[in-house]
Amino acid sequence: MAKILIILENSKGKFVGLTKECLTVVxxxxxxxxxxxxxxxxxxxxxxxxxxxxxxGVKKIYKVDDAEFSGINILYHTRTIEALIKEIDPTLxxxxxxxxxxxxVPRLAARFDxxxxxxxxxxxxxxxxxxxxxxxxxxxxxxxxxxxxxxxTFATILGGNNPEAEPDDNLSAEVVDFSPVIExxxxxxxxxxxxxxxVSVDITKAKLLVSGGxxxxxxxxxxxxxxTAKALGGEVGASRAxxxxxxxxYDHEIGQTGKTVTPDFYIAAGISGAIQHLVGMRNSKTIIVxxxxxxxxxxEIAHFAIIGDLHEVLPELAKQL
Numbered sequence: 001m002a003k004i005l006i007i008l009e010n011s012k013g014k015f016v017g018l019t020k021e022c023l024t025v026v027x028x029x030x031x032x033x034x035x036x037x038x039x040x041x042x043x044x045x046x047x048x049x050x051x052x053x054x055x056x057g058v059k060k061i062y063k064v065d066d067a068e069f070s071g072i073n074i075l076y077h078t079r080t081i082e083a084l085i086k087e088i089d090p091t092l093x094x095x096x097x098x099x100x101x102x103x104x105v106p107r108l109a110a111r112f113d114x115x116x117x118x119x120x121x122x123x124x125x126x127x128x129x130x131x132x133x134x135x136x137x138x139x140x141x142x143x144x145x146x147x148x149x150x151x152x153t154f155a156t157i158l159g160g161n162n163p164e165a166e167p168d169d170n171l172s173a174e175v176v177d178f179s180p181v182i183e184x185x186x187x188x189x190x191x192x193x194x195x196x197x198x199v200s201v202d203i204t205k206a207k208l209l210v211s212g213g214x215x216x217x218x219x220x221x222x223x224x225x226x227x228t229a230k231a232l233g234g235e236v237g238a239s240r241a242x243x244x245x246x247x248x249x250y251d252h253e254i255g256q257t258g259k260t261v262t263p264d265f266y267i268a269a270g271i272s273g274a275i276q277h278l279v280g281m282r283n284s285k286t287i288i289v290x291x292x293x294x295x296x297x298x299x300e301i302a303h304f305a306i307i308g309d310l311h312e313v314l315p316e317l318a319k320q321l
Contacts, residue, residue: 001034001035001036002033002034002035002036002091002092003035003036003037003038003088003089003090003091003092004026004029004030004033004035004036004037004038004090004091004092004093004094005038005039005040005084005085005088005090005092005093005094006019006022006023006026006037006038006039006040006058006093006094006095007039007040007081007093007094007095007101007104007105008039008040008041008053008058008061009095009096009098009100009101010041010043010046010049013045013046013048013049014049015049015052015053016096016098017159017164017204017205018096018097018098018101018157018159019095019096020056020164020165021096021157021159021160021161021162021163021164021165022094022095022096022157022162023056023057023058023164023165024162024163024164024165025094025122025123025157025162026057026094027056027057027165028124029092029123029124029125030057032124032125033091033092033125033149035091035092036059036060037057037058037059038058038059038060038061038062038088038090039053039058039060039061039062039173040061040062040063040064040081040084040178041053041061041062041063041064042064042069042077042080042081042180043064043065043069043070044065044066044067044069044070045065046063046065047063047065047175050063050065050173050175051172051173051175052167053173054171054172054173054174054175055167055168055169055171055172056165056167056168056171057165057168057171058173059173059174060173060174060175060176061173061174061175061176062084062088062176062178063175063176063177063178064080064178064179064180065177066180068180068182069180070191071191071192071193072100072191073186073189073190073191074100074103074104074107074189075185075186075187075188075189076180076182076186077104078104078107078108078111079181079182079183079186080178080180080181080182081093081104081108082108082111082112082181083181084178085108085112085152089152090152091149091150091151091152091153092130092149092152092153092154092155093105093108093152093153093154093155094123094154094155094156094157095155095156095157096156096157096159097118097119097120097156097157097158097159098159101156102118102119102156105118105154105155105156106118106154108154109154112152112154114151114152114153114154115147115148115151115153115154116153116154116155116156117130117132117134117145117147117153117154117155117156118134118155118156119134119135119156119157119158120132120133120134120145120155120156120157120158121133121134121135121157121158121161122157122161122162123155123157125149128148128149128150129146129147129148129149130145130146130147130148130149130153130155131144131145131146132144132145132155133145135158135279140275159260160260160261160262160280160283161262161283163262201235201236201251201252203235203236203237203251203252203254203259203261204259204260204261206234206235206237206261206263207234207263207264207265208229208232208233208234208235208263208264208265208266208267209229209234209235209236209237209254209261209263209265209266209267209281209284210225210228210229210232210234210235210236210237210267210269210314211225211236211237211238211239211252211254211266211267211268211269211271211281212224212225212236212237212238212239212242212247212248212269212270212271212310213238213239213241213242213268213269213270213271213272213277214239214241214242214245214270214271214272215269215270215271215272215291215292215310216242216247216269216270216310217270217311218247219245219246219247221311222242222247222248224269224310224311224314224315225238225248225269225314227314227315227318228267228269228314228315228317228318231317231318232267232317232318234263234265234267235252236248236252237252237253237254237261237266237281238252238253238254238258239253239254239255239271239274239277240253240255240257240258240276240277243258254277254280254281255274255276255277255278255279255280255281256275256276256277256279256280257276258280259280260279260280260281261280261281261284262281262283262284262285263284263285264284264285264286265284265285265286265288266281266284266286266287266288267288267289267290268281268287268288268289268290268291268298268302269289269290269291269310269313269314270290270291270310271289271291271296271298272291272293272296272297272298273296273297273298273299273300273301274297275297277298278297278298278301282301286303286304287301287302287303287304288302288303288304288305288306289302289304289305289306290305290306290308290310290313290314291305291306291307291310292307292308292309293307294307
């Protein structure tokens with residue numbers, strides 16, 4: 001039977017959101033390929049985390065639990081996962097296209113001299129061939145990548161294109177201890193410390209976002225964005241222009257240099273819709289635009305557009321609740 005190996009990226013005792021999106025992709029592929037899903041989790045003190053992976057449909061978990069893996073040394077991870085791949089012989093190795101995944105997976109693909117689907121929106125299979133869509137030039141161009149599903153293949157999946165997999169408490173996995181493989185040449189790099197940036201809010205988890213851009217007018221006027229978000233039970237988003245102007249903290253920036261979000265409702269007020277912003281929110285389920293310019297680029301992708309002054313429209317919207 002075919003076998004898929006997913007690299008389960010984790011931080012601070014939790015699977016990162018991008019890994020959960022990959023699990024959604026893997027579950028679909030497993031059904032199409034009639035394949036078993038196995039995973040590898042690396043770290044220190046991760047027994048409970050390894051058990052949790054079973055709730056996402058992973059049948060077998062290879063746990064690398066060692067003090068050497070308290071921090072990320074990409075050379076240790078590469079060598080150890082390489083050894084596991086040689087042992088279990090999967091047909092597909094997949095991870096999220098995070099900074100970690102983008103550094104790790106190409107190394108693995110090179111060591112096996114096999115094809116890689118790098119940073120694709122999704123990965124599907126049709127007639128024994130994988131197909132992935134890779135965006136270029138800020139999503140102005142999309143390249144279709146194809147490759148045989150008969151050979152070992154590697155892939156990284158971009159965030160914001162698939163929902164996060166939901167755990168099922170009725171599922172469990174077999175957890176197998178796997179010994180780390182480290183050679184002297186891997187010790188040329190060493191982990192020093194991990195510093196986590198302090199953020200005021202994680203807008204990637206919000207179900208509703210109210211975002212403001214340059215059209216809001218000023219930092220003082222940006223209060224209408226915050227008031228509307230609060231009234232609707234959502235979070236505040238912003239374009240880069242609003243962040244650069246100092247009206248709102250960087251934590252709230254959406255777009256190429258900020259966060260990628262996929263809320264159920266995205267309200268964009270005073271945002272023209274430069275491609276740098278659109279790439280961060282275009283996959284929102286429902287996009288509502290408030291703008292005085294009916295020809296603004298963001299209007300073209302909106303599900304609903306209100307052509308009017310946001311300072312009149314948003315307070316009226318809040319009053320209706």
